[in-house]
Amino acid sequence: MFTSLRVSLLTALLFSCSLFVSQSSFASTSLLEQFSQSEQWQEKQQLAKKLLNQNTTNQELSLDIYMQLADFALERGNFSAAVKNYQLAEQATSFTATPNRYFRSLKMQGVTYYYQGLMQQAVLAYSKALSVAEKLPEPIAEANLLSNIGLAYFDMFNMDQALKYYKEAKEIYEEHGSEQDKADILHNIAGIYIRLSSYDIALDMYRETLDIFQKLGDEDGVAQSYGNMGVAYSELGQYQLSLHYYQRALRYYQETDNAYFLSSRHANIANVYLRTGDLELALSHAEKAVEFAKRIDNKTLELAGLLSQAKIELLQGKLTEAEATLTTSVFMAKQYKDDLRVQDGAGMMALIKSGKGDYAAAVASFDEFVRAFKSEQSLKLLKSMGELQSQIQASQLNQEIVELKQLQNVQELEMSKQRQLGIMLFILFVMIVVTGITIYRRNIEKGAKEQLSLMVAKRTKELEETADQLRSANEIKSQFLANISHEIRTPLTAILGQTDNLMNGYYKPEQLNDELAVIQKQSDHLKELINDVLDISKIEANKLELSLKEGDLVRLLTDVHSMLSGQAKDKGLNFSFHNELGEQFYSQLDFTRIKQILINLCANAIKFTNQGEVELKVYKVEQGVWFRVTDTGIGMNAEQLKQIFECFRQGDNSISRRFGGTGLGLSLSQQLAMMMGGYISVESELNKGSIFSFYLPCKEHTPSTETVELAKFVQPATKGLSGKVLLAEDHPDNRRLISRYLESMGLEVIAVENGEQAVEQCLKEFPDVVLLDIQMPVLDGLNALKLLQECGFTQPVYALTANAISHEIDSYLEAGFTGYLAKPIDKKVFYTQLAKHCKKDSTTTKSQHDMSDLVASFINSFEHESALIQQHLAAHELFNLQQDAHRIGGAAKMFELDDVAMSAMALESALKQDKLADLTSLVAQLLEQLHNASVDQNSSISPS
Numbered sequence: 005m006f007t008s009l010r011v012s013l014l015t016a017l018l019f020s021c022s023l024f025v026s027q028s029s030f031a032s033t034s035l036l037e038q039f040s041q042s043e044q045w046q047e048k049q050q051l052a053k054k055l056l057n058q059n060t061t062n063q064e065l066s067l068d069i070y071m072q073l074a075d076f077a078l079e080r081g082n083f084s085a086a087v088k089n090y091q092l093a094e095q096a097t098s099f100t101a102t103p104n105r106y107f108r109s110l111k112m113q114g115v116t117y118y119y120q121g122l123m124q125q126a127v128l129a130y131s132k133a134l135s136v137a138e139k140l141p142e143p144i145a146e147a148n149l150l151s152n153i154g155l156a157y158f159d160m161f162n163m164d165q166a167l168k169y170y171k172e173a174k175e176i177y178e179e180h181g182s183e184q185d186k187a188d189i190l191h192n193i194a195g196i197y198i199r200l201s202s203y204d205i206a207l208d209m210y211r212e213t214l215d216i217f218q219k220l221g222d223e224d225g226v227a228q229s230y231g232n233m234g235v236a237y238s239e240l241g242q243y244q245l246s247l248h249y250y251q252r253a254l255r256y257y258q259e260t261d262n263a264y265f266l267s268s269r270h271a272n273i274a275n276v277y278l279r280t281g282d283l284e285l286a287l288s289h290a291e292k293a294v295e296f297a298k299r300i301d302n303k304t305l306e307l308a309g310l311l312s313q314a315k316i317e318l319l320q321g322k323l324t325e326a327e328a329t330l331t332t333s334v335f336m337a338k339q340y341k342d343d344l345r346v347q348d349g350a351g352m353m354a355l356i357k358s359g360k361g362d363y364a365a366a367v368a369s370f371d372e373f374v375r376a377f378k379s380e381q382s383l384k385l386l387k388s389m390g391e392l393q394s395q396i397q398a399s400q401l402n403q404e405i406v407e408l409k410q411l412q413n414v415q416e417l418e419m420s421k422q423r424q425l426g427i428m429l430f431i432l433f434v435m436i437v438v439t440g441i442t443i444y445r446r447n448i449e450k451g452a453k454e455q456l457s458l459m460v461a462k463r464t465k466e467l468e469e470t471a472d473q474l475r476s477a478n479e480i481k482s483q484f485l486a487n488i489s490h491e492i493r494t495p496l497t498a499i500l501g502q503t504d505n506l507m508n509g510y511y512k513p514e515q516l517n518d519e520l521a522v523i524q525k526q527s528d529h530l531k532e533l534i535n536d537v538l539d540i541s542k543i544e545a546n547k548l549e550l551s552l553k554e555g556d557l558v559r560l561l562t563d564v565h566s567m568l569s570g571q572a573k574d575k576g577l578n579f580s581f582h583n584e585l586g587e588q589f590y591s592q593l594d595f596t597r598i599k600q601i602l603i604n605l606c607a608n609a610i611k612f613t614n615q616g617e618v619e620l621k622v623y624k625v626e627q628g629v630w631f632r633v634t635d636t637g638i639g640m641n642a643e644q645l646k647q648i649f650e651c652f653r654q655g656d657n658s659i660s661r662r663f664g665g666t667g668l669g670l671s672l673s674q675q676l677a678m679m680m681g682g683y684i685s686v687e688s689e690l691n692k693g694s695i696f697s698f699y700l701p702c703k704e705h706t707p708s709t710e711t712v713e714l715a716k717f718v719q720p721a722t723k724g725l726s727g728k729v730l731l732a733e734d735h736p737d738n739r740r741l742i743s744r745y746l747e748s749m750g751l752e753v754i755a756v757e758n759g760e761q762a763v764e765q766c767l768k769e770f771p772d773v774v775l776l777d778i779q780m781p782v783l784d785g786l787n788a789l790k791l792l793q794e795c796g797f798t799q800p801v802y803a804l805t806a807n808a809i810s811h812e813i814d815s816y817l818e819a820g821f822t823g824y825l826a827k828p829i830d831k832k833v834f835y836t837q838l839a840k841h842c843k844k845d846s847t848t849t850k851s852q853h854d855m856s857d858l859v860a861s862f863i864n865s866f867e868h869e870s871a872l873i874q875q876h877l878a879a880h881e882l883f884n885l886q887q888d889a890h891r892i893g894g895a896a897k898m899f900e901l902d903d904v905a906m907s908a909m910a911l912e913s914a915l916k917q918d919k920l921a922d923l924t925s926l927v928a929q930l931l932e933q934l935h936n937a938s939v940d941q942n943s944s945i946s947p948s
Contacts, residue, residue: 040072045085048076067096067105074112081263081300083120087113099136107136111149118156119264121297121304126156144185147176151189158195159304167196187216187225195232203236210236227256231269234276243276243681244699250276267296267305274312278319280681280701287316307336307345311352318356327356499523550594550679554707557589557598557629561622564602572610577618579610584623590707594680598700601673601684605633605696608669613637616693628682628701635695640688648686649674673698724750725835727772727842731755732762732788733804734780735895737862742775742804742829749835751842759783763791771799773841775825778805778816779890786819793820800841806894828897859899866934877927886915889930907933 035058039051052069074089093109114129130153137146154169170193177185194209210233217225234249250273257265271293277286293309310333317326334349354369502523505511511519565581572579602620609618616636623630640648649670674684681701688694729751733739736757743753754769756762759776760783766774774792776785783791789801800822805812816824823837869892876885893908907930913919914926 039069045076045080045082048073063096063101067093067102070096071105071109074109074116078112078116078119081119083116083301086116087120090116099139103136103140107133107140107145110136111152114149114152114156118152118159119300119302121302121306123156123160123304127153127160130156143176143180147173147181147185147189150176151192155192158192158199161199163196163199167193170196183216184220184222184225187213187220187222191225191229191232198232198236198239201239203240207233207236223256224260227253227265230256231265231272234269234272238272238276238279242678243280244683244701246276247273263296263300264302264305267293267300267302267309270296271305271309271312274309274316278312278316283316283320287313287320290316303336307333310336311345311348314352318352318359321359323356323360327353327360330356499527551596552592552594554590554592555595556707557591557593557595557622557702558583558585558587560595560599561602561620564599564606565620567603568606568610571607572618575610575614577610577613577616579606579618580620582619582621584621585629588707589629589704591702591704593700593702597676597680601676601698602631602633604669604673605631605684605698609633609635609637609694609696613693624704625699628699628703631698631700633696633698634693636693639690639692639694640686641690645686645688649684725838725842725844726750727838728752728754728769729838729842730762730765730769730771730774731804732757732759732775732780732785733777734758735891737865737899738827738895740861741899745829745831745834746838749838751838757781759785759788759791762788763795766792766797766799767795773838774799774801775804776801776821778803779887781887786816789820802837806890806897827894828900859901862895862899863901863937866938870931870934873927873931877923882915882920885927886912889915892930892934901937904930904933904937 035051035055039048039055042048042051052073055069056066070089070093074086074093077083077086077089090109090113094106094113097106097109099106110129110133114126114133117123117126117129130149134146134149134153137149140146150169150173154166154173157163157165157169170189174186174189174193177189181189190209191213194206194213197203197206197209210229214226214229214233217223217229230249231253234246234253237243237246237249250269254266254269254273257269270289274286274289274293277283277289290309290313294306294313297303297305297309310329314326314330314333317323317329330349330352334346334353337345337349350369350372353365354367357363357365357369502519506516506519561581561583565579569579606618606620613635614637618636619632619634621632621634670684677684677698677700682699684699685697686694687697729746731739731742731746731753733742733755734757739755739757743755746753754765754771756765758780762774762776763783765771776788778785780788785803785805792801801820803816803821803824804827805816805824806827813824825834825837869888873885873888876882876888889908889912893905893912896902896905896908907926911923911926911930914922
């Protein structure tokens with residue numbers, strides 16, 4: 005994170021008072037002119053040396069020469085030479101002789117150290133200059149120094165000191181400063197809010213300073229505001245906006261060739277690409293950041309760039325390069341006493357050493373990181389204890405002073421009774437003082453009461469505003485409940501009505517398919533309504549996760565267009581699709597969520613358009629894809645546009661009555677788009693239509709062979725297979741279900757219930773393919789595979805498992821499995837994998853399977869399963885309880901009993917991780933779900 009110095013180098017150099025003495029007895033006018041006009045550093049140094057050798061008494065001329073050399077070096081980024089000559093200038097004068105020039109020689113040392121990235125040296129130089137500035141008549145000079153000191157502390161991550169100096173500077177600017185000064189200090193204070201993670205406040209302040217800089221024509225200030233707004237948006241996770249502002253700032257610094265800010269902005273952009281996973285772009289910008297930092301010899305910027313470069317190389321798996329880069333970074337951090345980056349470096353080095361397998365070095369680096377962290381905490385604690393001890397000592401000293409005074413008064417009374425009159429006068433004086441104090445305290449109390457009254461009034465007003473907001477929120481949610489109630493009741497009424505008619509035999513046999521299609525359509529609509537509500541709840545609870553997989557975006561768009569064309573045609577609308585991606589566009593995306601967003605946008609466009617057309621257009625951009633949905637519908641006004649992406653909101657309440665809907669669709673779509681790194685924007689005009697644009701960052705790549713094979717599996721009926729498959733599955737209902745799928749493909753199935761039987765049958769029947777469940781009694785899948793390998797069995801063996809987690813899948817493949825098949829089973833994937841090892845037959849497989857008997861059989865086993873669970877819980881047999889949960893969860897997923905599956909898997913996970921605090925409640929939850937499923941099953945078959 006970088007912020008910007010708003011007391012510019014140009015301003016500092018224009019403040020120069022370096023005016024040459026036109027004539028002296030020790031230097032010729034021509035030599036002075038050559039020195040003044042020279043633009044080459046080596047030449048300028050040589051001329052200065054000649055002038056100084058000729059001049060042995062004129063201190064003013066020497067001062068001029070040193071200041072000229074220092075300013076020249078600073079302008080060209082030669083910081084070491086600049087510091088040296090400013091120090092010589094300091095020695096050539098004094099505050100008494102030339103106060104302004106003496107002050108400037110001190111201040112410019114601090115400025116140079118700052119641009120060099122040496123913050124501690126900068127603070128020392130600035131503090132020395134500050135003691136001089138306080139004696140000068142111009143208060144602005146003091147304010148500028150206070151701001152610079154605050155900025156140096158800011159870059160050292162000492163926010164308390166930074167804010168202290170910024171506040172002192174702000175008070176002076178408010179009284180004596182220009183609009184430019186006020187904008188500069190406000191800009192610096194905004195940086196504090198970024199470090200304190202108050203990004204919204206910081207953005208408001210930067211927008212305010214941006215407006216001032218634009219009015220003043222301060223292009224440098226505008227560029228720095230853009231850069232820091234990029235920092236705030238980056239920390240908020242809005243990476244597209246962040247890159248937008250960083251690029252605007254970068255263009256300005258490229259035009260001005262400002263190496264300091266070019267390094268800062270390239271480092272910022274590298275960190276954004278690091279977070280979005282674009283490692284090649286991140287590395288390119290990190291290297292540029294280091295390059296520009298080296299160009300101006302700025303150690304802080306070089307350190308930051310190197311640390312970012314090491315992180316990127318670590319993520320790319322370039323462990324050797326990452327270690328070399330990090331070693332350089334840590335060495336520099338130690339050299340320039342940057343303890344925070346030394347600590348970060350130790351933590352990263354532990355990761356690198358671990359990745360290289362050098363675990364001893366990894367542990368040593370981690371211990372160093374822990375020691376540094378503890379040391380930092382200890383210093384803070386010691387500082388606090390020191391302050392407390394000082395307070396205690398001061399309190400004890402005050403008490404001793406009071407006791408000594410009392411003793412002295414007693415001695416004086418005993419020794420001098422003649423001074424009674426003076427004592428009485430003294431007592432009278434004390435009474436007057438006490439009376440004055442009493443009156444003063446009463447005035448203070450009165451003022452405090454008035455202030456308290458104002459605070460109470462203000463708080464009351466705030467509470468009233470909060471109450472209004474709550475009332476508004478309740479009204480919105482009440483409207484939502486009314487909408488969702490209506491939306492749910494509509495398809496539910498149709499479903500119940502159709503079901504009742506079917507049960508009473510009101511339809512002819514040839515009408516059944518049409519009537520069942522109505523029920524299916526209304527059921528799908530009801531499922532979509534419930535899914536929208538559940539998805540919003542998951543997003544707000546931060547529990548919704550993206551499921552990335554490889555696929556063809558063009559095929560998805562074709563499906564969306566085909567799916568909604570019927571709705572458009574029923575309304576007499578033209579629904580067109582313009583594809584500029586080409587015939588295929590393969591990428592790694594969450595296609596389910598993308599389809600959800602596009603269906604929502606297109607369905608809304610069709611819903612709110614009564615005549616005209618709806619257009620879906622897609623085209624490539626450099627970093628991704630743009631989808632644009634255009635309609636000629638009812639449109640929206642400015643007030644409706646402000647609320648369109650809020651939960652439970654539509655354009656107005658009448659829309660829900662006219663068109664239906666929960667008001668969740670666009671809010672859910674926007675949040676899903678942002679989770680994928682994109683966003684949705686809208687343009688609309690009332691009664692003329694709307695344009696919804698959806699940006700999705702992605703990269704096109706060549707599809708894998710398996711993806712192409714799956715893409716071919718699109719027909720409901722495919723060629724049958726011939727061959728023998730052995731299925732080992734311990735759950736009887738699962739075993740029957742998978743066997744039925746396999747038999748429907750034309751395969752001969754040998755079904756067994758444990759690993760031992762699987763090994764026996766494999767060696768006896770020698771099947772073409774073996775499907776082994778991982779967790780089985782007697783002998784599990786892994787041990788069964790090991791035994792088959794020892795017996796010389798070479799046929800393909802697949803792991804059949806509900807644990808389709810990446811690291812577990814890797815362990816299965818390492819153990820020797822040919823591949824894995826996840827439960828619940830995907831018929832396309834099953835067919836594709838089995839077709840690799842079985843012969844294709846001329847017959848076709850059945851596309852539909854009646855599984856109702858298997859589902860009923862599974863649910864009927866719940867009473868027995870519940871008794872087993874209670875028995876194992878009472879005996880505290882946790883391993884058996886875990887096996888119960890695994891068995892039930894896997895089968896429930898197969899039969900799409902989601903509530904039962906989720907409860908069983910939650911119990912299994914808690915037992916695996918030894919999290920037993922909620923064991924009783926998790927068991928109770930699973931038993932409740934089993935009971936509810938049984939009740940639902942019984943009620944569905946009871947007579948009406």
